[in-house]
Amino acid sequence: MMSEKLIALWNGSLAGRRKNYSALHVELYPKLFMYASKMLHDDDLVDDLLQDLFVKFWENRGKIGPIKNVEAYFYRSTRSMVLNHIRLKKHRDSKLIHMSAPEHVFSTEDIIISNESNSLTKELVLSALNRLPAKQREILNMRFYDELSYPQIAKVLGIRYQSVINHVYRAVQSLRQASELSALYAA
Template sequence: MELEHERDIWGDFKKGDWHAYTLLYDTYYKRLNNYGYKFTRDVALIEDAIQDLFVKLWTNRETLGEPSSVKNYLYKALRHALFRKIKTQRKFTLAPTENYDYTFELSWHDHLVVDEDERELQRIIKDVTGKLPARQQEIVYMRFYEGLSYEEIAEIMSININSVYKLWYKTVDNLKDALRHLLCVLLVYCVSRTGTEG
């Protein structure tokens, strides 16, 4: 959940308010960790990047600007920090804007899914999105699971808005056939659920 008064908290943090700083950390740590996990399975690397990010924020707090969205600012900063760390560790051989690992994970429920139809539906969605190139998986995640606008996605991915639109249209084209199949499965699932509940 985003902070209700994030601009005020950001301003207090920039003035050296430790409570505001820890509030930012506590609020965004889990989301940043989840976002980082989309790029690498190296949990220690992700945690290290997040720690470095927050240390750098504290150290440079007086010179930081006023982002329109703290969450987007942190996502973008973490993305760059991870790419730098991965490249430094030589686990990353291509430029971050060209190709990178991005794993699409579904987390529809916090509880264990026990229904076989639901498991099948989740498997299909994961398979469909897992076949997309990494950048397309990332845009699906940001657009649908984070609810970000095209402008916010452009800012986080450090690309212009037209590139986001092109990437989105390519993604939609790649998903069309797979989504038709998914909609059929979803329809069967909904009909079967209605039949068992009524």
């Protein structure tokens, strides 16, 4: 029954009916707010992101077609917005850290050697990561790049907490056994 109501509101919104759009917003906003709040823990930010999501939906409604599961569409969209926000914030924060004054002054040779070593290490790690199964890569990215907790990852992906831990464990084991990486750190 709820699914049919959401589909009717969705179709009305796509047709440009503001009442349907408002009703869709009223129906979905509380659930999406709770979902995003579990990942961000900042109610004002969550509110801003969800308002942006609904505005983008309204502005792009002419480009969107009918869907079977309206709720899932908005949950996926919310997840994407939250993860994009986390990535951008992390990127901005890392830029601020790099802008601070250096504590030590290194010689040009030290910097060149360090950059070459870091570049080689990065290439080897990326090569090993690319050989991991897609699900393990996604979970590692969420855990270490996006800095999401295991429960947050489980919630976002809709899988059990233990499955997330198992994926991370297997991925790390695979990386440890990667011949390029083991040779790099054996020296």
